[in-house]
Amino acid sequence: MPPADPKNKNLQPIADLDRALHAPARLMILAMLHVVENADFTFLMRQTGLTRGNLSTHLSKLEEEGYIDIKKKFVAKKPRTLIRLTDGGRSAIQTYRNYMRQVIDDLLE
Amino acid sequence: MAEEKQFKRLESKTYLSHHQDGLLDVLIGQIMLGLGFGMASGWIGGLAILGFFPIALYVPLKNRITIPRLGYVEFIPKASREALLKIAYPLFFCTCMVIFLLVARVPEGVTPVAPVWTPSEAWPAFRLWLQGKESLLFGLAMFIVFGVVGMATKIRRLFAYALLGLMIMVGGQLFHLRTFIPLFVMAGITYAVGIIMLIQFLRKYPIMSEENLIGDRDNHASS
Numbered sequence A: 001m002p003p004a005d006p007k008n009k010n011l012q013p014i015a016d017l018d019r020a021l022h023a024p025a026r027l028m029i030l031a032m033l034h035v036v037e038n039a040d041f042t043f044l045m046r047q048t049g050l051t052r053g054n055l056s057t058h059l060s061k062l063e064e065e066g067y068i069d070i071k072k073k074f075v076a077k078k079p080r081t082l083i084r085l086t087d088g089g090r091s092a093i094q095t096y097r098n099y100m101r102q103v104i105d106d107l108l109e
Numbered sequence B: 001m002a003e004e005k006q007f008k009r010l011e012s013k014t015y016l017s018h019h020q021d022g023l024l025d026v027l028i029g030q031i032m033l034g035l036g037f038g039m040a041s042g043w044i045g046g047l048a049i050l051g052f053f054p055i056a057l058y059v060p061l062k063n064r065i066t067i068p069r070l071g072y073v074e075f076i077p078k079a080s081r082e083a084l085l086k087i088a089y090p091l092f093f094c095t096c097m098v099i100f101l102l103v104a105r106v107p108e109g110v111t112p113v114a115p116v117w118t119p120s121e122a123w124p125a126f127r128l129w130l131q132g133k134e135s136l137l138f139g140l141a142m143f144i145v146f147g148v149v150g151m152a153t154k155i156r157r158l159f160a161y162a163l164l165g166l167m168i169m170v171g172g173q174l175f176h177l178r179t180f181i182p183l184f185v186m187a188g189i190t191y192a193v194g195i196i197m198l199i200q201f202l203r204k205y206p207i208m209s210e211e212n213l214i215g216d217r218d219n220h221a222s223s
Helices: A009-015 A024-034 A041-048 A052-064 A087-108 B002-017 B023-041 B044-070 B079-103 B124-131 B134-153 B156-174 B180-204
Strands: A036-040 A068-075 A078-085 B073-075
Touching: A009 A087, A024 A036, A024 A041, A024 A052, A024 A068, A024 A078, A024 A087, A024 B002, A036 A041, A041 A052, A041 A078, A041 B044, A052 A068, B002 B073, B023 B044, B023 B180, B044 B180, B079 B134, B134 B156, B134 B180, B156 B180
Parallel strands: none
Antiparallel strands: A036 A078, A036 B073, A068 A078
């Protein structure tokens, strides 16, 4: 979806929010990955309450943006998908947090 | 700052959720039971085997029960937590062994399975004094170790075990009970808590199958 072009320029910072992050499901995933070293697919499903298909879609998007790193490996002959937050993802969360705070502060002024 | 606290809370809750399976409690119960049987029979080899045996089972059980239900996660290593956990069990076990060796008495009417190691009578008065405080010493050892592990892991029920262990062992001391009796009581309590938690865990988190995954929340799948 192309970025919105608000007529009221005061709203432009909101329109400029990182869309890859600005979705509750993706924020939940990133928040979880922020506090752990790495986790598997089942863990993220349990913690976020997302369905397999839904989680898979969001993970693909986040991987595409370079925010997470997905590795598949076999443990005791069973496949395990390990997901880890990249440095880029970590800094994107920080940037998003600061940006959101700034946007809200500016709007309330 | 507030966000940092929220992330820490999230991490803490996630960490704790991985210890709600009751396995830790069953493990503690098994160790207590092992120590109790070791003391009751006066068999030090048995004490060592029964005390260490549950540790070997813990990880396979975690892999078999918890991970398929809750998923696999590696937590960011915390130096203080890791260090405390690494020393906690050896500390407890060594303390128990030292106390046991110092104060070991074969209960009346029990024939030891293996010869009981008898320490030298270098400090008979001290040994005699220790023998009179055996339960209390075990209680203090439990209090310290559960307290240390509780602080390291932030699992609150371990603090309850620390207090309960101390109270039960002091009770045993006051009523002049053999040390293994309060140990069995403690084992029974932790076992019961562990089994109840395990049943609740198994009910709350069934193994994920395709059917379980349909119809959950839909959270803005559109990108």
